[in-house]
Amino acid sequence: MAAQGAIASRGGLRSALPLLAPAYLWLTVAIFLPLSAMVFFSFMTELPLSGKPWAFTLGNYAAFFSQGLYLTLLLASLRLGLEVTLWCILIGYPAAYVLAKVLKGRSREAIFLLVILPFWSNGLVRIFSWAMVLREGGILDTALNAVLPFKINIDLMYSYPAVIIGLVHSYVPYMVLTCYLTLQAIDDSLIEAGRSLGASRLQVLKRVIIPLSMPGLVAGAALIFVPVVGSFMEPRILGGRTGTFYGTVIEDQFVAVFNWPLGAALSFILLAVVLVILALAAPVLRRAA
Amino acid sequence: MAGVQVSNVSRSFGAHKALDDVSIDFADGGFYALLGPSGSGKTTLLRQIAGFDFPDSGRISIGGESVERVPVEKRRIGMVFQNYALFPNMSVADNVAFGLSVRGEAKAVIATEVQRALDLVQLGKLGGRRPHQLSGGQRQRVALARAIVTKPRVLLLDEPLGALDKALRVDMQIELKRIQREIGITTIFVTHDQEEALTMSDRIGILRDGRLVQEGPPEEIYDRPKSEFAATFLGDANIFRGDTTGNGIRLPDGTAIAAGAGAKLAAGAKASCAVRPERIRIATDAGAPDTANANMLKGQVSKRIFAGNNSTYFVERAGQTLKVIVQNTGADRLAEGQDVVLRWSPESTVLIAAG
Numbered sequence: 001m002a003a004q005g006a007i008a009s010r011g012g013l014r015s016a017l018p019l020l021a022p023a024y025l026w027l028t029v030a031i032f033l034p035l036s037a038m039v040f041f042s043f044m045t046e047l048p049l050s051g052k053p054w055a056f057t058l059g060n061y062a063a064f065f066s067q068g069l070y071l072t073l074l075l076a077s078l079r080l081g082l083e084v085t086l087w088c089i090l091i092g093y094p095a096a097y098v099l100a101k102v103l104k105g106r107s108r109e110a111i112f113l114l115v116i117l118p119f120w121s122n123g124l125v126r127i128f129s130w131a132m133v134l135r136e137g138g139i140l141d142t143a144l145n146a147v148l149p150f151k152i153n154i155d156l157m158y159s160y161p162a163v164i165i166g167l168v169h170s171y172v173p174y175m176v177l178t179c180y181l182t183l184q185a186i187d188d189s190l191i192e193a194g195r196s197l198g199a200s201r202l203q204v205l206k207r208v209i210i211p212l213s214m215p216g217l218v219a220g221a222a223l224i225f226v227p228v229v230g231s232f233m234e235p236r237i238l239g240g241r242t243g244t245f246y247g248t249v250i251e252d253q254f255v256a257v258f259n260w261p262l263g264a265a266l267s268f269i270l271l272a273v274v275l276v277i278l279a280l281a282a283p284v285l286r287r288a289a
Numbered sequence: 290m291a292g293v294q295v296s297n298v299s300r301s302f303g304a305h306k307a308l309d310d311v312s313i314d315f316a317d318g319g320f321y322a323l324l325g326p327s328g329s330g331k332t333t334l335l336r337q338i339a340g341f342d343f344p345d346s347g348r349i350s351i352g353g354e355s356v357e358r359v360p361v362e363k364r365r366i367g368m369v370f371q372n373y374a375l376f377p378n379m380s381v382a383d384n385v386a387f388g389l390s391v392r393g394e395a396k397a398v399i400a401t402e403v404q405r406a407l408d409l410v411q412l413g414k415l416g417g418r419r420p421h422q423l424s425g426g427q428r429q430r431v432a433l434a435r436a437i438v439t440k441p442r443v444l445l446l447d448e449p450l451g452a453l454d455k456a457l458r459v460d461m462q463i464e465l466k467r468i469q470r471e472i473g474i475t476t477i478f479v480t481h482d483q484e485e486a487l488t489m490s491d492r493i494g495i496l497r498d499g500r501l502v503q504e505g506p507p508e509e510i511y512d513r514p515k516s517e518f519a520a521t522f523l524g525d526a527n528i529f530r531g532d533t534t535g536n537g538i539r540l541p542d543g544t545a546i547a548a549g550a551g552a553k554l555a556a557g558a559k560a561s562c563a564v565r566p567e568r569i570r571i572a573t574d575a576g577a578p579d580t581a582n583a584n585m586l587k588g589q590v591s592k593r594i595f596a597g598n599n600s601t602y603f604v605e606r607a608g609q610t611l612k613v614i615v616q617n618t619g620a621d622r623l624a625e626g627q628d629v630v631l632r633w634s635p636e637s638t639v640l641i642a643a644g
């Protein structure tokens with residue numbers, strides 16, 4: 001069986017080569033080369049393009065370990081990634097469940113469109129819309145004060161919750177989509193079989209549906225966690241002074257301070273940490289799935 | 290254990306009546322087959338009893354109490370699905386243990402009960418496998434073990450053998466019947482296979498377009514079908530249509546066909562007569578008058594199909610093709626093209642009102 005599969009895939013690979021070649025060529029040019037250049041930069045004292053004399057150094061990596069600030073920010077970013085991922089699961093999974101198992105036909109298409117909509121809007125527009133909603137005297141503040149009999153002050157702008165809200169809004173569609181795909185593949189008769197055996201809806205959810213949709217949850221979590229840990233746009237615009245995270249510091253090195261070597265080194269440290277986390281999580285998640 | 294009463298149950302999907310005023314009394318401990326063509330409402334009826342779907346009107350009770358407000362998980366039913374519906378994320382043993390485990394039984398109790406159920410379906414050694422490592426017949430047995438291990442009051446089976454090949458299906462029919470007898474559980478078995486319904490059940494209900502056409506013991510439905518549909522759906526039948534003469538009919542060409550004593554319909558109306566192919570005797574000449582087999586028709590053999598223990602003759606007569614089944618006694622066989630005389634008794638003839 002396995003041997004047969006190997007032979008089939010080797011034959012398949014040779015005939016698939018012409019199809020794969022353009023993609024790999026593109027990946028090489030567009031990602032691998034710049035990435036190699038970045039690895040190279042991260043070991044330099046100065047950017048060679050700047051005209052100043054330069055030398056090889058480990059100092060950029062050492063900076064991460066010598067200054068506690070970077071580690072603190074990295075931990076804050078990891079926590080941000082974790083929180084955003086959890087919120088995306090809490091919001092996205094039920095939405096995906098309703099889409100896959102409750103709604104049918106037209107209403108499913110309509111709701112699906114609403115879920116995908118943030119995907120299609122420009123990221124900056126999305127973030128600045130939230131700024132209008134969340135600030136003092138903004139839409140949320142005005143609306144709540146119009147309804148509630150007592151006066152409250154809602155000013156979420158430039159706060160940690162604002163960053164969370166903006167990021168969750170941007171990334172929740174990933175969770176909805178990946179979970180929707182796995183949930184839709186679960187046969188309804190499995191749910192009915194569980195119920196007929198005496199399990200409540202909640203027990204069926206816990207013992208059958210969630211284990212079977214684990215691959216979707218894991219894929220969604222990975223798709224969200226990794227970019228959120230390195231995110232800088234939402235923290236900067238919605239977080240203001242509280243929005244300093246690992247990603248914003250990296251961005252600073254590239255666009256403000258022009259210390260590309262340090263920015264590159266910090267990026268690769270982040271990449272390494274994320275890969276280690278994913279590698280550690282993999283066996284646990286595989287067992288759960 | 291408990292019987293199930295379905296009283297005047299109707300269920301529509303949009304304008305389509307999937308169930309139309311169906312009433313059936315499923316006896317405690319009985320094996321009942323729901324038979325009908327695809328789309329006749331069999332699954333819909335089963336789902337009302339299970340509680341996956343709810344009737345627009347009518348009542349369902351299990352063990353004498355109405356289950357109108359009882360959710361699926363409280364109805365204490367066992368269900369076997371056509372596609373088995375085994376949980377792919379669990380081992381065979383965990384699948385079978387599921388019902389006991391959600392009920393919070395002790396681990397030791399679960400282990401013994403699961404083993405007993407797996408032994409009952411002769412899969413005692415396969416508890417550690419995953420469903421995808423089993424054959425179709427084995428999956429079917431696991432589904433059955435899982436459904437009965439919780440000691441449900443009623444066992445509902447939706448075309449459970451439909452996906453199996455013929456030989457395996459016959460094995461499973463015998464097996465299923467043995468298990469049902471052993472635990473004496475009220476069983477409602479949905480099938481579109483008439484042979485399966487005849488051989489397995491104590492009672493059969495025939496559904497058509499959401500209506501219960503006829504119900505009763507297999508012998509009764511086979512011998513005294515009340516409609517052309519029942520006659521042709523359960524077994525084979527030759528149908529003659531004509532005008533009633535009271536206890537028989539007159540065919541358009543004037544030939545009279547007499548039905549058994551007790552058959553009575555107002556003379557003059559349209560009606561039909563049904564005769565089973567194996568009740569007709571076939572001969573090459575009329576011979577002496579035969580008062581016992583008073584019905585007589587002449588025809589010509591157009592085709593013969595030899596099936597080992599019997600032969601089926603197709604006989605052309607006045608534009609109609611009749612079927613006659615003759616046991617293989619080693620006597621002379623009739624050739625195609627041969628003129629023949631068909632005879633059968635009024636007692637073998639069922640008079641059916643038109644409509």
Ligand SMILES: Nc1ncnc2c1ncn2[C@@H]1O[C@H](COP(=O)(O)OP(=O)(O)O)[C@@H](O)[C@H]1O
Pocket residue numbers: 302305306307325326327328329330331332333334
């Ligand atoms: N959920 C549903 N929505 C719409 N129509 C349905 C639904 N369930 C069943 N039907 C219709 O009801 C009729 C009976 O279906 P079913 O009970 O599944 O038939 P059977 O099991 O006898 O093949 C069919 O015409 C089917 O299309």
Ligand SMILES: [Mg+2]
Pocket residue numbers: 331332333
């Ligand atoms: Mg069906």
